[in-house]
Amino acid sequence: MYDTxxxxxxxxxxxxxxxxKKGDLKDP
Structure with a gap:
């Protein structure tokens, strides 16, 4: 996908x- x-x-x-990347939804 990214190659093309x-x-x-x-x-x-x-x-x-x-x-x-590391559950930042709870810790913006």
Missing amino acids: GDIPKCLETSVVVPVP
Whole structure:
């Protein structure tokens, strides 16, 4: 996926949203 640079439509939104790496949802 990342090798070709093609991002599935379902993931385009997810990539833009910062994803907490260590349960930062409770501790911003």
